[in-house]
Amino acid sequence: MCYNQSMNERFFEMKKEKQDRMLNGIMKIFAIHGYQKASTEDIVKAAGVSKGLLFHYFESKAGAYCFAYEYSARFLSMQLEKNISHTEADLFRAMRKVEDAKYVALKKYPYMQKFLLSIETVTDMEILKAVEEYRDLVPNVLQDVLQRIDYGRLTDDANGPVLTRTIEYITRGIMDCTLADRMDADGFHAEIVAFLDMMAAKFTRPEYL
Amino acid sequence: MCYNQSMNERFFEMKKEKQDRMLNGIMKIFAIHGYQKASTEDIVKAAGVSKGLLFHYFESKAGAYCFAYEYSARFLSMQLEKNISHTEADLFRAMRKVEDAKYVALKKYPYMQKFLLSIETVTDMEILKAVEEYRDLVPNVLQDVLQRIDYGRLTDDANGPVLTRTIEYITRGIMDCTLADRMDADGFHAEIVAFLDMMAAKFTRPEYL
Amino acid sequence: MCYNQSMNERFFEMKKEKQDRMLNGIMKIFAIHGYQKASTEDIVKAAGVSKGLLFHYFESKAGAYCFAYEYSARFLSMQLEKNISHTEADLFRAMRKVEDAKYVALKKYPYMQKFLLSIETVTDMEILKAVEEYRDLVPNVLQDVLQRIDYGRLTDDANGPVLTRTIEYITRGIMDCTLADRMDADGFHAEIVAFLDMMAAKFTRPEYL
């Protein structure tokens, strides 16, 4: 295993502000450089702590990654679960709720979403196994949302599942672009909202608008 | 830039057999370990050449990657272009043609497909920029094929675009499984064909079978 | 110097139970891993105290080592001095007395003997100089005992000095074996006694038995 229970305990006994500084440092560097190229040097600089401390809490670079991954997957899925409506049948309003919930998370942990995607750069089997159970946490919540959608509310020329996927890919695309220059939850959210509004206007049957 | 014209010339003056040994070594190691974790040591061992020779032809690890990427993208897209029918309107027969063409390519370069996907593990902007123009080569050919499909030939409950994407994901899934244990173009092809046959029987309108 | 008088005073003002817990922790880890590889982390864990406290009392790892070394050498030599007979002329009965005295010491400080031998793993000149005057304490007591032995009590085929050395090496050999699995003063003592009884029966002239 890459990390263990005792690490968690020690970590969560720190001041919340420092916890977040370390988590954000970890997420940022892994998000930007991918797992392998991310250096512990850069992480501790970003977090504003010493090299030793990173290893005091996480034992290894892999341990830090796994810890942050579990934390991020849990945090983001809980954030979504808590804030989305569980009865919303309108695709665009549901998606908007999702993006609003993400927005709150990204205000606190700007690199969280991108960091979660960095798992694709990981080739170390140890790590992949360690985070396996958390990889579906966020997708599962989104799945739940989509199951409650009434696609009958869409216009005839709209294909629900396709629209959903499209939204997903667009989201990802915007994220990559946004991240390319600078991390900004506000800009990201604004882009998504603009896109959803545009789509909603075009694909929702008039009576449901 | 990661590599230049003179490299190409020198490389293609080697005996064909050695060219392919080097290309396969490069593809294999990058495909298995991702860009960063792939070591030049492993590559030259897999290719059966010396370390010096790799750098003689490609100047750097990044150069080897870019060269192999361009080669692979060009080779696979040409292979597809050449062998697929440009008038096939039946989704399943078209996909079958695609897979047959891939099969021929994978007989020669078993790791080519997986190698092309390894671009997702690359974080180095230099490399991403260098291969940018080749990333769409294969997807574009597939796009062309799909544009000629007559989705009217599918049963009512079949959703063409979804089916297409499903096929893509299934293809990728089978590939990952196949690669997990051993590289085998035959096994891979057999799996895909079985899947397509099954789907065709279920989703094509009787009059088009 | 590695440690000074004020350390002693402070240390001996602690509750006796805690003193021994710290001493045993120090002895155990140095005995098992040798000087260099012994980590302060392991020592404080074994002693059940905090890292800070170790340095509060001993200032440095080297200081802890030297303090424990002086303590052990003094303690064991006094223990021997106190319990052995100063008139015993019989080799085997004398050695038995020595082992009985050691037994009492090892009940309290199981790793003391092995710890004293760990000086062989020390390469730091500072430490070697600091403990120089204590290295002969225990050997000197044994020397004293041996000087009073009447080797005439041994059978003709017995060689006194050789027997003595043999006993020393056997003692050390048994100790290493005992320590290999678990620390146990009782088992250790039983082995030694059995060995001495066997030897006494074979090498003592009948009239002295």
Add this chain to the structure above:
Amino acid sequence: MCYNQSMNERFFEMKKEKQDRMLNGIMKIFAIHGYQKASTEDIVKAAGVSKGLLFHYFESKAGAYCFAYEYSARFLSMQLEKNISHTEADLFRAMRKVEDAKYVALKKYPYMQKFLLSIETVTDMEILKAVEEYRDLVPNVLQDVLQRIDYGRLTDDANGPVLTRTIEYITRGIMDCTLADRMDADGFHAEIVAFLDMMAAKFTRPEYL
């Protein structure tokens, strides 16, 4: 295991001069500082090679140690075996032959003897297991020599075995003193010879002188 066959092969393909430079660098640093405190940095500086090369040939610090240990034990025992007389019955002449043989070895590898003793500073079980079979090589040769000694040639007050051990301890003592300041095979040999001559004159029966 700490090292393997392929390492040996590669190493012995180097120029002899460089092999010896590396071996002497390894022996020197381990001999002086003991296993743990010896740094690879110091070793490569002493050997006049780069850090990478050390790991190219030996894979790890432990590997370098084990390799040099096997080499030293084999080399010294062969050197002794080859040069000592196998029929010499006189203790002092036999010991003198041994020291002359050692002298030749130490001219080439000045730290070899001290290096072999550094095994006592090793606490890593992996290493101890790896060199286990070589630890007795040199002692066994000396054992063989001693078995042919005719102790009847000694004066009545001389105790053969004790003399032998004494010689061994004196040898070791002189070595430690010699090494303390500077490594010098000549000075070492001169000391030993002087000691042996003195002892021979005192303890050999006149008719055997």
Add this chain to the structure above:
DNA sequence: TATGAATGAGCTTTCATTCAT
């Protein structure tokens, strides 16, 4: 052209020691 020994900067990791609480 072809080799692989050689390099050294830079990586991850360790650990004795300090210090705010």
Add this chain to the structure above:
DNA sequence: CATGAATGAAAGCTCATTCAT
């Protein structure tokens, strides 16, 4: 007195790249 989080220098080791042959 007691804690353990925090430090950072230094360790062991990796690996893309160079170069003499």
